[in-house]
Structure formats: structure tokens, C-alpha cells
């Protein structure tokens with residue numbers, strides 16, 4: 001993409017020099033080591049566009065490595081022709097051009113690629129691509145082995161700083177689930193007090209390891225609308241299932257008082273531990289998600305109550321731009337994070353960057369988060385090739401938005417450079433106290 005404003009090229013060139021804080025990454029390990037060219041095309045999120053353009057069943061066939069890739073090609077070809085203009089397809093196009101020098105998705109191109117598929121398990125290669133993208137640090141949401149974290153032997157991928165994964169700790173619904181979470185402490189808990197104390201001990205262990213934030217993506221499982229139940233209501237649910245290991249509290253109504261109560265308790269811990277909280281808002285990954293549950297507007301009461309907690313609301317709340325602008329403008333404890341969103345919908349982000357400049361303090365915007373590794377062909381693999389393409393798109397989106405605003409004489413070119421620096425690096429560095 002190339003902006004139309006006179007200063008676009010110069011501003012984009014500047015953005016290319018600015019290092020990035022990658023606010024959100026799921027690289028559990030190095031990788032993937034691609035073994036067939038179709039993997040390179042569908043990568044991770046693009047699979048959902050391919051599925052959306054055809055059928056879920058056909059998307060599953062694309063993933064099936066038991067079938068030779070040439071036999072899967074006709075399905076890919078049809079799907080590609082139907083969805084080659086999305087943001088995710090932009091990533092595929094850029095990866096093809098950069099790493100394989102191919103301009104088109106064709107059978108011939110795939111045959112040529114087959115000879116030189118990237119091995120991203122190679123640490124030197126992995127880091128070289130991070131260097132090229134100028135990714136300085138990555139906030140890693142990687143669901144680690146908790147015992148290894150507490151023992152401080154857990155190994156992160158290059159440049160990663162850990163975040164504390166929250167959902168499992170407030171989604172509890174039965175005795176066994178509770179005790180499994182406590183395994184790393186080697187302890188059996190018997191009541192709610194013990195459970196909450198143990199959670200705090202685990203979270204403090206994460207912080208001692210180096211964790212820089214909490215992360216919650218409960219919008220995949222429940223509404224973000226947290227009520228404020230009493231301790232007695234929560235304890236009643238907890239005691240009920242603890243009394244008999246065969247019992248399981250029902251979803252959603254049976255578990256909600258406990259789930260909500262614990263989430264508030266964890267927010268108080270975040271405040272006392274001085275760690276920000278990353279919250280998934282907006283689109284669930286994959287097909288057939290429920291977007292209404294995930295609208296950040298549902299968080300209003302929670303954000304209002306926990307004024308001393310710093311919240312980073314993810315994915316630009318796509319597609320609810322108005323709600324996220326309001327929250328970020330009116331709530332001092334809320335930041336707007338564009339992780340993942342820059343490639344879900346580049347034009348949405350260009351518009352939102354422009355609108356955010358004119359409505360929200362520019363110190364509250366975090367411009368980039370790669371968000372690869374949780375999904376798709378090689379779950380856990382870093383897809384750093386795609387993180388590179390994503391970084392380029394994020395820089396373009398910001399340069400397009402800000403250069404347009406310079407053209408409108410809304411701000412000067414030098415001011416636009418300062419804002420771009422803050423959005424790509426400075427704001428997140430400060431917000432997460434990364435000390436870079």
C-alpha cells in the first residue's frame with residue numbers, strides 16, 4: 001500500500017527506522033519448518049479467509065498433510081481466487097515476494113517454492129527476520145509450563161517477555177480443574193481463600209520470572225460483561241463443586257458468580273503487583289465466533305471500578321471502532337492496542353489511526369502486535385516471516401493515516417514523526433515498563 005499524501009514516502013521511510021514493541025505474540029517455540037508450499041500460503045489466520053470463501057470442510061483438507069500438496073492445490077486455487085484481496089492475503093503476498101521472490105500464487109510458483117522452503121526452527125534465521133522487521137521485544141502469551149516458570153527454567157523464544165495467562169484461573173468449574181491448576185505448587189486447596197492465595201503465589205512467581213503483564217482472552221468463552229457478585233455468591237459455587245469431585249458447575253449461569261468474583265480479585269492483584277492487563281476485545285479467531293460477547297463496551301463497569309489498573313484493550317476492538325475510541329478517550333486507565341487488527345482489516349486501522357489522533361490522547365495508542373503462533377498449520381510456531389510482513393503493514397497503516405493528517409494540515413510533519421515513534425515503540429515501552 002502507498003499513501004496518496006505528498007509526505008507519505010518520507011514518513012514511511014522514517015517508520016521503517018523505528019524499532020517495534022510487538023505487544024502480542026504466541027511463539028511458543030521457533031518455527032515452523034515448512035514442509036510444503038501450501039503451508040506458506042495459508043500460514044495461520046489466512047486459513048479462516050480461505051474457509052470463509054469456500055467451506056470449513058475444504059479448509060480442513062488444506063490442512064491435511066496426509067494428502068500430497070499437489071492434490072490439495074485445486075482447492076487452494078479456487079479459494080485463493082475468491083479471497084486474494086484481504087489483509088491476511090496481503091501477508092501471504094508479501095511473504096511470497098520477500099522470501100521466495102514470487103508475485104503470484106500459481107502452481108508453478110509453488111513448485112519453485114518447494115525447493116527453498118523456510119526453516120524457521122533455525123534460530124539464526126528466526127532472529128535475522130526479527131532484526132529485519134526491527135522487532136525489539138515481544139510480549140509472549142504462550143501458556144507456559146507453570147512449574148518451569150516458577151522454577152525460572154522456562155525457555156522463551158528470542159526477544160520475548162512473558163505475560164501471565166489469566167483465563168484458566170477464573171474459569172474453574174470443578175474440583176479436578178482446581179487441583180490441576182495447583183499442581184505446580186504441589187498443594188491441594190480446600191476452600192476459596194486457599195485458592196485465591198495460591199493464585200497470587202503463582203502470579204508472583206510469574207512476576208519474579210520476569211512477566212510484564214497479565215493477559216486475558218475470556219471473550220472466547222464468555223461475555224466481557226463482568227458483574228460484581230458478592231464473595232458469598234462466589235463461595236457458594238466454589239464450595240458446591242469442591243464438596244463432591246464429580247460435580248461440575250454449569251456454563252454460563254452456574255459458573256458466572258465465581259468467574260466474575262475471581263476476575264475482580266485478579267484485577268486487584270494486578271493493581272498491587274503494578275502489572276498492566278491485556279484484554280482480548282473484538283474478533284475471536286476462527287470461524288463462527290460470537291462478536292457481541294467480545295465488544296469492549298461490555299467492560300465499562302469493570303474499567304470504571306478498577307481505576308488503578310492499566311488496561312490494554314486488544315485488536316482495536318474490531319469492528320467496533322466507536323466503542324474503543326470512547327473508552328480510550330474517557331477512561332484514563334485504558335489504552336488502545338492495534339495488535340492483530342492491522343492485518344485483519346488494514347483500512348479499518350488506517351481510519352482508526354486517523355480518528356484516534358483527533359479524538360484520543362496519542363500517548364495511549366499501541367500500534368503493533370504480531371499475534372501469530374496460536375493457531376493454524378503449526379500451532380506454537382513463531383511464523384516470524386509473517387510477523388515481518390505484519391510489521392510492514394502496521395508501519396504502512398500508521399504512515400498512511402498520519403501523512404493524510406499532515407496533508408490536511410492537522411499537524412506538522414515533525415509532529416507526525418513523533419506520533420509515529422510513540423505508536424510503534426515509545427508508548428508501549430513506557431506502558432509495559434520495558435526499560436528499552
Ligand SMILES: [Zn+2]
Pocket residue numbers: 024026141371374
Ligand atoms: Zn492472540
